[in-house]
Amino acid sequence: MFSLSNRHFKQILYLVFLFVILIIATPQAWADTDGKTSNGVRFHGGDEVILQGFHWNIVRTAEEDWYKIVKDKAEEIKNDGFTGIWLPVPWRDQSFWNPSRTENIEFGGEGYFWTDFNKNSRYGDDLELKEAAAELKGKGVKVIYDIVPNHHNRGHLGDELDLPSNQGYYRTDCGNCDDGDPFMSGDSDFNTANPRIYNLFKDEFSNLKENYSASGFRFDFVRGYAPERIDAWMNQTLDEGFCVGELWKSPQDYPNNDWRHHATWQDIIKNFSDTSNCSVFDFALKDRMQNGSISDWKYGLNGNPDAKWREVAVTFVDNHDTGYSPGPLGGQHHWPLADQQRKMAYAYILSSPGTPVVYWPHMYDWGLKDFLKNLIKIRQDLGIKAYSDIKFDNRYSGLVGRTMGSKGELLFALDSNLSDPRQVVSGPWRELMNEDNGTIRLWEKTLKPEVDVKFSCENGLTQLGQSVYVVGNNTNLGNWDVTQAIKLNPDTYPTWNNTIKLIAGETAEWKCIIRSESNPSQVIKWEQGSNNFVTAALDEVTVGHF
Ligand code: 7SA
Ligand code: CA
Numbered sequence: 340m341f342s343l344s345n346r347h348f349k350q351i352l353y354l355v356f357l358f359v360i361l362i363i364a365t366p367q368a369w370a371d372t373d374g375k376t377s378n379g380v381r382f383h384g385g386d387e388v389i390l391q392g393f394h395w396n397i398v399r400t401a402e403e404d405w406y407k408i409v410k411d412k413a414e415e416i417k418n419d420g421f422t423g424i425w426l427p428v429p430w431r432d433q434s435f436w437n438p439s440r441t442e443n444i445e446f447g448g449e450g451y452f453w454t455d456f457n458k459n460s461r462y463g464d465d466l467e468l469k470e471a472a473a474e475l476k477g478k479g480v481k482v483i484y485d486i487v488p489n490h491h492n493r494g495h496l497g498d499e500l501d502l503p504s505n506q507g508y509y510r511t512d513c514g515n516c517d518d519g520d521p522f523m524s525g526d527s528d529f530n531t532a533n534p535r536i537y538n539l540f541k542d543e544f545s546n547l548k549e550n551y552s553a554s555g556f557r558f559d560f561v562r563g564y565a566p567e568r569i570d571a572w573m574n575q576t577l578d579e580g581f582c583v584g585e586l587w588k589s590p591q592d593y594p595n596n597d598w599r600h601h602a603t604w605q606d607i608i609k610n611f612s613d614t615s616n617c618s619v620f621d622f623a624l625k626d627r628m629q630n631g632s633i634s635d636w637k638y639g640l641n642g643n644p645d646a647k648w649r650e651v652a653v654t655f656v657d658n659h660d661t662g663y664s665p666g667p668l669g670g671q672h673h674w675p676l677a678d679q680q681r682k683m684a685y686a687y688i689l690s691s692p693g694t695p696v697v698y699w700p701h702m703y704d705w706g707l708k709d710f711l712k713n714l715i716k717i718r719q720d721l722g723i724k725a726y727s728d729i730k731f732d733n734r735y736s737g738l739v740g741r742t743m744g745s746k747g748e749l750l751f752a753l754d755s756n757l758s759d760p761r762q763v764v765s766g767p768w769r770e771l772m773n774e775d776n777g778t779i780r781l782w783e784k785t786l787k788p789e790v791d792v793k794f795s796c797e798n799g800l801t802q803l804g805q806s807v808y809v810v811g812n813n814t815n816l817g818n819w820d821v822t823q824a825i826k827l828n829p830d831t832y833p834t835w836n837n838t839i840k841l842i843a844g845e846t847a848e849w850k851c852i853i854r855s856e857s858n859p860s861q862v863i864k865w866e867q868g869s870n871n872f873v874t875a876a877l878d879e880v881t882v883g884h885f
């Protein structure tokens with residue numbers, strides 16, 4: 340019988356203890372929470388930030404197969420903070436039509452008028468899709484496929500999906516063979532209640548999960564079929580996955596005798612979510628962004644006072660339908676947000692509840708990557724989730740509010756006359772962002788308090804019109820921007836002093852400078868040698884010298 344000496348037993352115990360510490364200490368590996376809302380809606384823990392991984396004209400403009408481009412970018416997408424990517428419809432689309440009366444342009448092939456489940460599409464071939472999806476999943480970016488169960492391009496020779504008519508498979512096979520709206524004339528609509536059709540999609544969804552790394556689905560044109568069908572499909576294939584429905588149908592789009600004709604956008608999309616148990620694109624917010632003032636943005640589903648409503652919202656600024664896309668005709672732009680509001684809109688959706696989606700061209704084609712990456716980092720550092728609490732402050736112009744993250748509070752002021760965050764609620768507030776002449780301002784109140792640290796600079800011999808300042812490597816010290824440096828007082832000249840707040844426990848690097856009063860960017864003298872260091876603690880003193 341193998342017996343452990345007391346010493347060996349202790350060694351093993353110690354090793355186990357170390358292993359446990361290591362696991363807990365690696366936060367990024369454990370950051371992704373899963374699970375449904377308490378009402379059973381599939382939002383994968385509510386900590387998702389999603390990239391829309393295509394735009395309308397990709398099939399006409401990509402320099403090479405799109406799947407290869409996305410695969411090669413997987414590391415960057417992960418590092419930008421995205422936890423999921425919405426990939427285009429994986430099935431081949433051989434349709435085409437000319438969207439312009441004046442120019443000879445060909446649209447079609449984007450996936451929404453797909454032929455069959457063959458995955459050799461305009462985005463790349465089957466193997467490229469498999470590899471791109473596996474690479475993304477391997478990096479921790481969940482793959483969410485665009486799914487179009489409402490209709491397809493039917494009845495061509497050689498199709499791998501060639502269903503006969505008059506068998507109950509299509510809308511046109513009987514008077515009520517479709518429990519939803521028609522797409523266009525409806526002659527390509529499925530009867531998704533038909534067992535064969537239902538199972539066709541169920542098996543394909545399982546295939547996407549087993550062989551194409553699917554972790555979620557985006558259901559297209561959900562006005563076209565019963566939301567209960569979506570819940571059944573998800574239950575049987577990817578019940579713990581992420582799902583979102585695209586219900587783009589305004590109250591006036593419903594017939595007079597339908598309750599939704601007299602309801603709000605929020606009621607309509609929340610009702611869909613209740614029945615499908617999927618999250619839902621926040622067209623209530625989109626409607627306010629398009630038709631309201633910026634202070635009306637609080638009326639999106641994601642701003643609802645009830646967390647059970649906020650948490651199912653999937654917020655967006657524009658997508659491949661509503662917005663512009665690089666390439667022919669600028670894409671579709673059915674309902675584009677005004678350019679000058681775009682950055683404020685992203686500042687809002689990334690600082691507020693719901694699950695935010697960033698549109699590919701905004702992130703990677705039109706110069707907003709650093710701005711958006713910073714917003715995503717702020718969201719994740721403060722632990723803001725789909726269900727986080729939000730409080731708006733109507734005393735100021737524009738949109739002012741606070742989102743309560745699990746690690747701290749974020750105060751946002753967009754296009755507002757609010758001058759000091761402490762007017763909203765006492766601090767200490769630390770400024771995180773100030774863009775576009777103050778139209779976008781964010782502050783944080785971390786759970787980490789700030790402490791007063793005494794800074795001194797010795798031998799600060801100055802001429803008239805010059806003063807000694809401190810500049811350093813964090814927001815309170817000007818982020819090494821000499822125009823944001825902190826001025827000291829010559830009360831013990833030539834030693835200059837001042838008290839500056841730093842976050843308790845944080846270590847900062849800094850230097851003394853002699854700077855012109857009249858021209859803030861003119862530095863007459865930098866402190867020589869290496870940077871000074873200080874770790875913020877109560878009554879800490881830190882001294883530099885010229
Ligand atoms: O107007 C914008 C808003 O203004 C606001 O002020 C209004 C809003 O209500 C108002 O408050 O929003 C309205 O307009 C929206 C955009 O049209 C509507 C919304 O309901 C309405 O209220 O949104 C609808 O259209 C979107 C494009 C859909 C929404 O789900 C839907 O509700 N988006 C998704 C659905 C599809 C289709 O799968 C995709 O469409 C979108 O990318 C996706 O995100 O055999 C069939 C057949 C025949 O019946 C036809 O006669 C024949 O012409 C085939 C042929 N149809 C072709 C189409 O004519 C052609 O346009 C088809 C084969 O190809 C094209 O269709 C494209 C579609 O244009 C394109 O957007 C489709 C298939 O390639 O792919 C895309
Ligand atoms: Ca999650």
Ligand code: CA
Binds near residue numbers: 517522
């Ligand atoms: Ca339909």
